[in-house]
Amino acid sequence: MNDTKIKESPLFWPAHLKGSVLWVLDETRIPEKLTYIKIKNTKEAVNVIRQMKTRAFGQFLVVFNTFLLELKNNQNFSSKVLVKKLERCAESLNKSRPTFPFSEVTAIVVGWAKTALAKNLDIKPFVEKNIQGYLMGIRMRRLERVKQIADLIKDGDRILTHCNVSGELAMAAHLCQQQNKKIHIFATETRPFLQGAKLTCWELKQVGAEVTLIADSTVGSVIADGLVDKVIVGSDRNCANGDFANKIGTYQIAVLAKEFGVPFYALTQPSNKIPKGDDIPIEIRSEKELLNYEDKVIVSGKVAGLYPAFDIVPHSLITDSIAINVN
Amino acid sequence: MNDTKIKESPLFWPAHLKGSVLWVLDETRIPEKLTYIKIKNTKEAVNVIRQMKTRAFGQFLVVFNTFLLELKNNQNFSSKVLVKKLERCAESLNKSRPTFPFSEVTAIVVGWAKTALAKNLDIKPFVEKNIQGYLMGIRMRRLERVKQIADLIKDGDRILTHCNVSGELAMAAHLCQQQNKKIHIFATETRPFLQGAKLTCWELKQVGAEVTLIADSTVGSVIADGLVDKVIVGSDRNCANGDFANKIGTYQIAVLAKEFGVPFYALTQPSNKIPKGDDIPIEIRSEKELLNYEDKVIVSGKVAGLYPAFDIVPHSLITDSIAINVN
Numbered sequence: 273m274n275d276t277k278i279k280e281s282p283l284f285w286p287a288h289l290k291g292s293v294l295w296v297l298d299e300t301r302i303p304e305k306l307t308y309i310k311i312k313n314t315k316e317a318v319n320v321i322r323q324m325k326t327r328a329f330g331q332f333l334v335v336f337n338t339f340l341l342e343l344k345n346n347q348n349f350s351s352k353v354l355v356k357k358l359e360r361c362a363e364s365l366n367k368s369r370p371t372f373p374f375s376e377v378t379a380i381v382v383g384w385a386k387t388a389l390a391k392n393l394d395i396k397p398f399v400e401k402n403i404q405g406y407l408m409g410i411r412m413r414r415l416e417r418v419k420q421i422a423d424l425i426k427d428g429d430r431i432l433t434h435c436n437v438s439g440e441l442a443m444a445a446h447l448c449q450q451q452n453k454k455i456h457i458f459a460t461e462t463r464p465f466l467q468g469a470k471l472t473c474w475e476l477k478q479v480g481a482e483v484t485l486i487a488d489s490t491v492g493s494v495i496a497d498g499l500v501d502k503v504i505v506g507s508d509r510n511c512a513n514g515d516f517a518n519k520i521g522t523y524q525i526a527v528l529a530k531e532f533g534v535p536f537y538a539l540t541q542p543s544n545k546i547p548k549g550d551d552i553p554i555e556i557r558s559e560k561e562l563l564n565y566e567d568k569v570i571v572s573g574k575v576a577g578l579y580p581a582f583d584i585v586p587h588s589l590i591t592d593s594i595a596i597n598v599n
Numbered sequence: 600m601n602d603t604k605i606k607e608s609p610l611f612w613p614a615h616l617k618g619s620v621l622w623v624l625d626e627t628r629i630p631e632k633l634t635y636i637k638i639k640n641t642k643e644a645v646n647v648i649r650q651m652k653t654r655a656f657g658q659f660l661v662v663f664n665t666f667l668l669e670l671k672n673n674q675n676f677s678s679k680v681l682v683k684k685l686e687r688c689a690e691s692l693n694k695s696r697p698t699f700p701f702s703e704v705t706a707i708v709v710g711w712a713k714t715a716l717a718k719n720l721d722i723k724p725f726v727e728k729n730i731q732g733y734l735m736g737i738r739m740r741r742l743e744r745v746k747q748i749a750d751l752i753k754d755g756d757r758i759l760t761h762c763n764v765s766g767e768l769a770m771a772a773h774l775c776q777q778q779n780k781k782i783h784i785f786a787t788e789t790r791p792f793l794q795g796a797k798l799t800c801w802e803l804k805q806v807g808a809e810v811t812l813i814a815d816s817t818v819g820s821v822i823a824d825g826l827v828d829k830v831i832v833g834s835d836r837n838c839a840n841g842d843f844a845n846k847i848g849t850y851q852i853a854v855l856a857k858e859f860g861v862p863f864y865a866l867t868q869p870s871n872k873i874p875k876g877d878d879i880p881i882e883i884r885s886e887k888e889l890l891n892y893e894d895k896v897i898v899s900g901k902v903a904g905l906y907p908a909f910d911i912v913p914h915s916l917i918t919d920s921i922a923i924n925v926n
Contacts, residue, residue: 303899434816458905461889461897463790463814469890469897477900484903485889487790488816489761489848493910496850521816523823527858528851562788562812563796565892570788570796572630573804576811578785583820 278418279446281475282306284439285411286326287333292344294337298325299467303474313345314338314361321368324465328506329414329438331372332598335365336403339381343396351388351395358385358399370553371517371582373509376545380406380599413596414440417539420594421504422447424537425455429501432458432491432529435519436471437506437539446479456482458500462519463488464562464579488521495528503529503536507585510540514587515549520580526589535591541598549584557581605745606773608802609633611766612738613653614660619671621664625652626794630801640672641665641688648695651792655833656741656765658699659925662692663730666708670723678722682712685726697880698844698909700836703872707733707926740923741767744866747921748831749774751864752782756828759785759818759856762846763798764833764866773806784810785821789846791889791906815848822855830856830863834912837867841914842876847907853916862918868925876911884908 286297288308294317295308309325311317317338321331342361346354362378381399388398421444425431433441441457448455457476462468469485476483486494494500503525507516516538529536546552559577563569571577613624615635621644622635636652638644644665648658669688673681689705708726715725748771752758760768768784775782784803789795796812803810813821821827830852834843843865856863873879886904890896898904 460816461790463788463816466897470899473898473902474900477902482903484905485886485898486905487847487889488814489787489790489846489851490905490907490910492851492854493847493907494905496910519816520814520820524816524819524851524855527819527855531854559812562814566895568893570793571800571812572797573801575800575804576809578811578813578817578821580817580820583817583823 277447277450278415278443279479281439281442281478283436283471283475284329284414284443285333286330286438287337289337289340292341294334294341296320296326296334297330299327299330299471300325300465302470311338311341313341314364317341318364318368321365327467328436328508331369331374332377333407335374335377336381336407338365340400340403343400347396354395355382355385355389358382369555371509371555373543373545376543410596410598417594417596418443418447421539422451424504424594425453425502427453428455429453430456430458430499432460432494432500432503432525433472434460434468434505434522434525435462436467436475437504439475440506440539441472441504442475442479442481445476445481449480456484458484458486458494460486460488460491460521460525462521467519491525492528495532495534500529500534503534505536505538507538507540508582509546509552510543511546511548511552512544513548514590514593515552515584516540517549517552517554517582517584520583523583523585526585530589536589538585538590538593540593540595542593542595543599549586552582552584554583555581604774604777605742605770606806608766608769608805610763610798610802611656611741611770612660613657613765614664616664616667619668621661621668623647623653623661624657626654626657626798627652627792629797638665638668640668641691644668645691645695648692654794655763655835658696658701659704660734662701662704663708663734665692667727667730670727674723678716681722682709682716685709685712696882698836698882700870700872703870737923737925744921744923745770745774748866749778751831751921752780752829754780755782756780757783757785757826759787759821759827759830759852760799761787761795761832761849761852762789763794763802764831766802767833767866768799768831769802769806769808772803772808776807782809784808785827786810786812787815787818787848787852788812789848790815791892794846818852819855822859822861827856827861830861831866832864833866834868835909836873836879837870838873838875838879839871840875841917841920842879842911843867844876844879844881844909844911847910850910850912853912857916863916865912865917865920867920867922869920869922870926876913879909879911881910882908
């Protein structure tokens, strides 16, 4: 299998460092516009994460690249000061959003910086090289997972997905076409941000895949009607016992899949840092994001809104995981 | 208990005949505007139903009132011709939308007209009197059900509802306040028409009830977190075996309620005309209603949308029904 045959989705690698600027794909503008936001420092990186202009794997990429920006922006400081600056950068990133394991990711980079300091090595090239090597490794493993997803999908399969798995499903769908497998994908809308309608449908159409959009309320109906052969979803945070957090709505899809014996597959990044799902802090986002549709208020008067951004899928509901090692 | 203490929601009785005009509440304009559409004949009545300007109990009211319009518009015709005209009116209404039992309802009125013809009675006053008496009976039974719903709700209860039950839940919430019961209601958005966000939240706030809006994807999360004590939903069509059709999304709520032992109550209008849920025709509405949010397209390119307007709740998932006899 030749990798170059897989058309890469812009969502697969949504941030690129060029010189001292990090260009981050603005996922909130898709499908209207494919546009990148200019990020020059940690503060701007935190904002782009907090406003969900980037999300899922995008956050992971932004974290590593933000350290590269810090290294560039502070190259004239002493090693000790530079480590302090990277630690402060880590703290800011860790506080950006609660559910995604920012602290696990930033600890890797701060660890490299401390190693360099302890060994009296030049911090900037050492950490830069480590980050670049690490991201290259992640890239290879994600491309490998795209093939594994395509292998999982059989000719005639009808796949249900939720939210957006950062390019991997669209690329697997493209690979399936080359393997002459005819597949169909049901994408949920994924209110309130509509990542399914805006991102997943868009990237699947880019590769010419067959996709049907359904409301989040229609999952039970299509599964009960026997229209779904497999569920494939991503994961935002993984626990030692196999539980994981993913976009709100994933849990109820898992329950419905189980109810009808439809296999439920999760794309995971295993971690032992947190024992079980209950221990994952769930981000409660502003009710405004639910009470409004884009700029338009959809309710009248003082109605409260509850918008947990994620829910927990217990490991008992997972048929199998396609894991990549990120440690 | 004095009925006059219950504040009546405009959604409880959303159509009023004045002279030869039927004024139908435009539910698609709520919460922005409380406005009524002028209906003068069967064709206009069918349109208002098909475009979902009215829905649920509104359709039921529009059907009976449309016959009253026909009787007024055709009073100079012979009895035989008048019956034919009412039969044609019934045919048009029956074809308006597939899931709601229009044919069961129109058969009642056509039956009265045929009885009058057979008995050589003056059709217009006979059918008018029957319709008025019938609607008065339904009104009393619905007011009675509002009290039954309030009785079901205990102090401290947190109720989850879906779509909109045409005023009954809001009026029950108002009654609960007078009974000094503190309750909280979770209303789902109910995409794509957003009846939960637009109608249910609005009418609950009108009576000062505490309401929290959640996305349709958040039902599993709030139930799993123990935030819901009871589920109360309406029903659009009932079967002999107890299965019922209701707004898409009701089925998955019922599965989730069962999973966590949360009682699931349905407001039903029992009928033996259809044996079981599988026999109910499910309306598939235009994908445009899903691919657009109001006037704005939310997907890019040629994406298909699947929008079944209803799903089926099997009787095994229903804890109890609060029924009103409509036969």
